[in-house]
Amino acid sequence: MALEIATIPCLDDNYAFLAHDTATGATALIDAPEAGPIMAFLDETGWLLSDVFLTHHHGDHVQGLADILARFPARVTGAAADVPRLPALDVTVKEGDRVEIGSVEGRVIDVSGHTQGHIAFYFPDARAAFTADSLMALGCGRVFEGTMPQMHDSLQKLAALPEDTLIFSGHEYTAANGKFALTIDPDNPDLISRVRSVDAATAEGTPTVPSTLAEELATNPFLRADDPAIQAHLGMEDADPVDVFVEIRTRKNNF
Numbered sequence: 001m002a003l004e005i006a007t008i009p010c011l012d013d014n015y016a017f018l019a020h021d022t023a024t025g026a027t028a029l030i031d032a033p034e035a036g037p038i039m040a041f042l043d044e045t046g047w048l049l050s051d052v053f054l055t056h057h058h059g060d061h062v063q064g065l066a067d068i069l070a071r072f073p074a075r076v077t078g079a080a081a082d083v084p085r086l087p088a089l090d091v092t093v094k095e096g097d098r099v100e101i102g103s104v105e106g107r108v109i110d111v112s113g114h115t116q117g118h119i120a121f122y123f124p125d126a127r128a129a130f131t132a133d134s135l136m137a138l139g140c141g142r143v144f145e146g147t148m149p150q151m152h153d154s155l156q157k158l159a160a161l162p163e164d165t166l167i168f169s170g171h172e173y174t175a176a177n178g179k180f181a182l183t184i185d186p187d188n189p190d191l192i193s194r195v196r197s198v199d200a201a202t203a204e205g206t207p208t209v210p211s212t213l214a215e216e217l218a219t220n221p222f223l224r225a226d227d228p229a230i231q232a233h234l235g236m237e238d239a240d241p242v243d244v245f246v247e248i249r250t251r252k253n254n255f
Contacts, residue, residue: 002104003126005168007207008041010034013172014060015209017130018047019123021102026050028101029074030121030130031170033060035067042072051101054078055132056118057085061170079110082117093119111158113151114141122161129161129213132170137211138194139177140222143249152225152245159223163214174198174208180255184221184248185230191219221248 008016010033017030018041028051029038042049049072054062056079065076065087077099080092093099095110099121106123111134118141122129133141134151135158143151158167178195185191194215198208217223224230225244231237236244 008037010037017168019101020047021104024102026102031061032064035064049074052076053121056115057082079117079119111154113143113146113154116145128166130168136169137174138181138220148246149242152242165213166210168210175202181221194219
């Protein structure tokens with residue numbers, strides 16, 4: 001693997017990620033929910049923090065940044081479209097722009113919907129996508145600022161990545177998402193099996209993030225709005241997948 005990636009639990013249910021390029025020693029932090037656990041991991045490993053990549057402006061993804069930078073100065077990258085709401089940035093990016101962690105190259109994907117200006121970072125050689133609150137394990141983020149069609153479009157961009165891509169999402173919501181998914185796709189054997197595995201991992205305190213894109217394509221109802229079985233279950237046979245997605249997201253909002 002081109003990057004060594006550590007999953008750092010933060011706050012009640014957030015995740016931050018540290019991605020370390022073993023070839024150069026460069027290390028990037030993706031989102032900064034809470035300084036303490038992140039700094040403790042850096043101290044333990046001796047990894048040198050070179051970059052911070054911010055996915056969006058919500059406090060539970062940026063509020064630890066100031067304390068981290070006070071001890072570990074690093075270059076901060078975030079969306080040009082969200083400069084007024086993000087902490088001070090050294091680098092601004094938009095969809096298609098290149099980012100690097102040492103010798104490992106990635107690109108920026110605009111995944112607006114949860115917020116306007118939400119971005120994801122995809123590193124093909126590492127088979128890793130940091131999606132925060134866009135595509136999540138067995139779910140997707142609530143649509144706060146964008147539109148439902150915009151969120152559907154953002155998820156379709158991520159769904160088009162190689163199926164062996166690891167999806168590093170921003171929260172440990174998988175068990176709750178699984179319970180909802182079963183109300184939408186109750187006869188899906190892959191989903192039933194995955195929910196059992198997730199429940200067992202959650203009971204043991206084991207993170208269920210990352211997941212693979214293949215798992216999400218097989219079990220995540222928000223990526224399956226074109227599936228005839230889901231459409232039939234919702235009484236929306238042959239409906240536009242965007243309309244089906246809207247129905248699924250609306251049901252999740254009220255679940």
